[in-house]
Amino acid sequence: AGRGGSGLRQILTDVIEEVRRSVHQDIDGADILHSLLNSPWLQSLLKVYECLQRHLRNSPPPALDYASGLIWDTCLKFLTVVMLVFQALLSAHDTVAQKDYEPVLPPMPDDIPDDEEATRIVCLVKNKQPLGATIKRNEVTGEIFIARVIHGGLADRSGLLHAGDRIIEVNGFSVDGMEPEQVIQVVARSQGTIMFKVVPITERPVHNQTMLYVRAMADYSPQQDPAIPCADAGMSFKKGEILEIVDQTDALWWQAKKLPSNMSCAGLIPSTNLLKRKQREFWWSQPYQPHALTWIMFLSFFSAEEDLMALDEKCVEAAGFRRSMRLCRRRSHSVTQPSCHNRCPSSCCYSAMSSPYEEVVRHQRLPQDAHRLIALLGPSGVGVNELRRRLIETNPNIFQGAIPHTTRAPRGYEESGREYYFTSREIFDNMVYNNRFLEYGEYKGNFYGTSIESVKEVLNSEKICVIDIEPNAIQAVRTHELKAYIIYVKPPTLEHLRESRQDSYIITNYYVNRPFKDEDFQEMEETARKMEAHYWQFFDHVMVNDDLEDSCAQLLTAVRKAQDDPQWVPASWIRPTAES
Numbered sequence: 345a346g347r348g349g350s351g352l353r354q355i356l357t358d359v360i361e362e363v364r365r366s367v368h369q370d371i372d373g374a375d376i377l378h379s380l381l382n383s384p385w386l387q388s389l390l391k392v393y394e395c396l397q398r399h400l401r402n403s404p405p406p407a408l409d410y411a412s413g414l415i416w417d418t419c420l421k422f423l424t425v426v427m428l429v430f431q432a433l434l435s436a437h438d439t440v441a442q443k444d445y446e447p448v449l450p451p452m453p454d455d456i457p458d459d460e461e462a463t464r465i466v467c468l469v470k471n472k473q474p475l476g477a478t479i480k481r482n483e484v485t486g487e488i489f490i491a492r493v494i495h496g497g498l499a500d501r502s503g504l505l506h507a508g509d510r511i512i513e514v515n516g517f518s519v520d521g522m523e524p525e526q527v528i529q530v531v532a533r534s535q536g537t538i539m540f541k542v543v544p545i546t547e548r549p550v551h552n553q554t555m556l557y558v559r560a561m562a563d564y565s566p567q568q569d570p571a572i573p574c575a576d577a578g579m580s581f582k583k584g585e586i587l588e589i590v591d592q593t594d595a596l597w598w599q600a601k602k603l604p605s606n607m608s609c610a611g612l613i614p615s616t617n618l619l620k621r622k623q624r625e626f627w628w629s630q631p632y633q634p635h636a637l638t639w640i641m642f643l644s645f646f647s648a649e650e651d652l653m654a655l656d657e658k659c660v661e662a663a664g665f666r667r668s669m670r671l672c673r674r675r676s677h678s679v680t681q682p683s684c685h686n687r688c689p690s691s692c693c694y695s696a697m698s699s700p701y702e703e704v705v706r707h708q709r710l711p712q713d714a715h716r717l718i719a720l721l722g723p724s725g726v727g728v729n730e731l732r733r734r735l736i737e738t739n740p741n742i743f744q745g746a747i748p749h750t751t752r753a754p755r756g757y758e759e760s761g762r763e764y765y766f767t768s769r770e771i772f773d774n775m776v777y778n779n780r781f782l783e784y785g786e787y788k789g790n791f792y793g794t795s796i797e798s799v800k801e802v803l804n805s806e807k808i809c810v811i812d813i814e815p816n817a818i819q820a821v822r823t824h825e826l827k828a829y830i831i832y833v834k835p836p837t838l839e840h841l842r843e844s845r846q847d848s849y850i851i852t853n854y855y856v857n858r859p860f861k862d863e864d865f866q867e868m869e870e871t872a873r874k875m876e877a878h879y880w881q882f883f884d885h886v887m888v889n890d891d892l893e894d895s896c897a898q899l900l901t902a903v904r905k906a907q908d909d910p911q912w913v914p915a916s917w918i919r920p921t922a923e924s
């Protein structure tokens with residue numbers, strides 16, 4: 345002990361060594377003593393002893409003088425909590441064991457016939473919203489059924505009424521022998537609570553609804569649709585709007601909401617199948633009469649396209665950078681049109697245009713992905729080229745146009761690959777044949793065209809390619825490969841055109857630069873109206889070109905958003921199908 349705590353263990357080690365040697369000398373009992381001294385408990389005991397010795401030397405001050413009293417306090421609190429938990433658990437057990445949770449029901453009347461169907465009483469509290477259900481009558485039995493429950497409506501949210509439930513009474517009135525209209529009147533008259541007595545449908549269909557978002561490719565108005573089962577339950581929409589299809593159970597009438605939406609209740613819209621069927625029926629039953637068609641939405645499918653961009657074939661001296669390409673476009677509408685048919689002999693352009701809905705997905709471009717092609721479109725003279733030029737000027741390291749191809753001979757200062765790609769007629773024809781042009785045309789015996797490759801070249805260099813297109817190139821740029829973001833440049837009102845274009849010059853087919861006249865503005869408005877009527881559904885962004893500076897800023901913002909923000913794009917771009 346005189347050698348201190350740590351000395352003790354040293355002594356023990358020495359003793360063990362001594363005894364170990366005795367074991368080898370065969371001294372009686374030495375092996376027992378050796379294992380005793382070597383045992384772990386003795387080692388641990390000595391360790392504890394050593395610790396105590398250390399604390400004796402520099403003993404810590406006590407936190408409390410009387411700590412043992414705390415244990416009772418802590419125990420009491422702990423026990424109270426445990427007891428409360430157990431009490432709740434046991435009381436839940438007793439409730440379940442005694443089946444105490446069921447409501448107390450009045451005794452069953454004795455005079456119920458054996459074949460009585462199970463009925464359900466449903467009470468709904470009417471608010472300002474419609475009920476959100478439609479009814480129909482079985483023509484054979486005369487029975488009234490719930491035909492459809494509108495997603496998110498009052499009936500749907502109650503979870504108590506389902507399509508197929510047979511209505512027996514409304515507010516105590518038997519519906520036996522009533523016409524559906526009479527039933528609706530009873531419902532409409534009721535104030536506060538409506539009570540339905542129904543025979544619930546025995547087997548409710550299981551709905552495996554998949555999320556479906558579509559872009560409307562035409563306008564729809566339920567009020568003008570005589571085929572809709574209930575016009576009040578219908579939802580109108582305009583072409584270009586994004587719709588969330590929330591219910592496709594019915595093959596003919598879907599339920600949808602418009603996005604972005606704060607509508608809680610969906611509305612009925614015709615399904616793709618129904619529209620295509622109607623379209624076919626119409627197609628076969630009618631002589632070509634686009635303007636006689638007032639029934640819902642087919643106006644945009646069948647009206648004449650030829651009148652859209654009709655521009656006289658006029659001759660003009662072309663001058664300036666790529667002006668020939670622009671002028672050739674104006675004259676070449678009829679030339680570019682066949683290129684579309686060449687591209688898709690099965691007239692896919694028509695079928696793409698005539699599909700009533702286009703499936704879309706919300707897509708976010710990743711930083712490593714190629715930029716989306718920016719395609720500007722607008723009536724001639726509105727300022728598409730001016731805006732495009734100014735955008736590129738803001739930062740030529742980021743924005744670039746596509747270099748057109750031409751069969752004309754280069755002029756002295758021109759270089760192939762800078763102003764144009766100068767090619768032979770044979771190569772040009774070959775490219776046309778292989779659908780390599782987004783659009784092309786002829787001007788003064790020479791051919792001009794914008795190739796897909798020239799656009800890809802810009803996109804592959806990590807720049808943003810900005811081009812201007814004519815409407816007949818829309819289908820060619822809306823591809824998985826180019827993912828065009830189409831910006832429609834709209835003219836302002838006549839008054840604003842007059843004001844803003846006072847010092848501007850127009851390039852017409854007769855004159856290269858002459859001041860704007862009122863008839864130019866009127867023509868611009870007329871062309872804009874037609875363009876919007878036919879192609880609005882394809883416009884990702886619409887901007888009005890009034891004040892030039894403002895428009896340039898707006899364009900820059902739109903282009904940034906196109907590249908950086910999530911956008912609705914055709915689903916086929918993201919999960920390409922065999923067709924795309």
Ligand SMILES: Nc1ncnc2c1ncn2[C@@H]1O[C@H](COP(=O)(O)OP(=O)(O)OP(=O)(O)O)[C@@H](O)[C@H]1O
Pocket residue numbers: 670722723724725726727728729730731844845848849850851889890891892893895
């Ligand atoms: N917001 C504006 N305010 C005033 N002048 C404008 C505005 N936008 C364009 N301009 C001018 O209008 C004229 C026509 O514009 P631009 O050449 O860009 O037309 P465009 O839409 O490309 O038509 P086209 O392809 O038929 O030539 C140009 O002189 C241009 O500077």
